[in-house]
Amino acid sequence: MVYRDSSFLKEMSIVFIGFMGVGKTTIGKAVAKKLYRDFIDIDAEIEKEYGMPTSQIFNQIGEKAFREKEKSVITNLCSQKMKVISLGGGAFLQEEIKQVCLENCLVIFLDLSWENWKDRISLIIDSRPVLQGKSLDEIEELFYKRQEIYAVHHSKVSTDNQDAEEIAEYIVESLKLAWELYGVK
Numbered sequence: 001m002v003y004r005d006s007s008f009l010k011e012m013s014i015v016f017i018g019f020m021g022v023g024k025t026t027i028g029k030a031v032a033k034k035l036y037r038d039f040i041d042i043d044a045e046i047e048k049e050y051g052m053p054t055s056q057i058f059n060q061i062g063e064k065a066f067r068e069k070e071k072s073v074i075t076n077l078c079s080q081k082m083k084v085i086s087l088g089g090g091a092f093l094q095e096e097i098k099q100v101c102l103e104n105c106l107v108i109f110l111d112l113s114w115e116n117w118k119d120r121i122s123l124i125i126d127s128r129p130v131l132q133g134k135s136l137d138e139i140e141e142l143f144y145k146r147q148e149i150y151a152v153h154h155s156k157v158s159t160d161n162q163d164a165e166e167i168a169e170y171i172v173e174s175l176k177l178a179w180e181l182y183g184v185k
């Protein structure tokens, strides 16, 4: 059956959410390339606006300003179609961001187990101010607490034991199947 009014499904922007370091930026970029869409990384947009890396924004201007900018950047970009957008792991702490994304975009939660996540810490610790100065136990507590904000999404993809390219391929194939199922041309 062909649903003639379902073409919006194929046009919706895709938003990636999940904890720091799960691969939102890496996988988002790969998915965008495979779908021939523009890729937007919200942290990169904020860094461009301030002309400095996130850690420096947190240190010099403060987290509050970062979060305000995060909200305005996401609110503006989420209304656009055909994008692939990777959020920062703390964006869904703000209810307004959560609502605007869930209402306008296809929200995909990238899930990774704590066991696998902790092997990745050395890759990200220097560039993630939220992790700095915390013990591993404190980071584990934050990891589990943060799962609450990702609980509402449209789709969840487990990323354990797969490389970013494989995950991106799986996401794109699943999207194509879903579009076909709904008769989207």
Ligand SMILES: Nc1ncnc2c1ncn2[C@@H]1O[C@H](COP(=O)(O)OP(=O)(O)O)[C@@H](O)[C@H]1O
Pocket (backbone or CB within 6 Å): 018, 019, 020, 021, 022, 023, 024, 025, 026, 027, 086, 120, 123, 124, 159, 162, 163, 164, 167
């Ligand atoms: N599936 C994966 N397997 C192994 N390493 C990964 C995977 N996805 C991302 N990475 C690595 O983990 C680090 C964090 O990835 P990144 O995409 O920046 O995460 P996020 O945007 O969610 O914080 C990077 O060094 C990246 O190369």
Ligand SMILES: O=C(O)C1=C[C@@H](OP(=O)(O)O)[C@@H](O)[C@H](O)C1
Pocket (backbone or CB within 6 Å): 018, 019, 020, 021, 024, 025, 043, 054, 087, 088, 089, 090, 091, 127, 128, 129, 130
């Ligand atoms: O979880 C968070 O509070 C943050 C996550 C980071 O993005 P990634 O999830 O891409 O690391 C970045 O937005 C900032 O350092 C704060």
Ligand SMILES: [Mg+2]
Pocket (backbone or CB within 6 Å): 024, 025, 026, 041, 043, 086, 087, 088
């Ligand atoms: Mg990122």
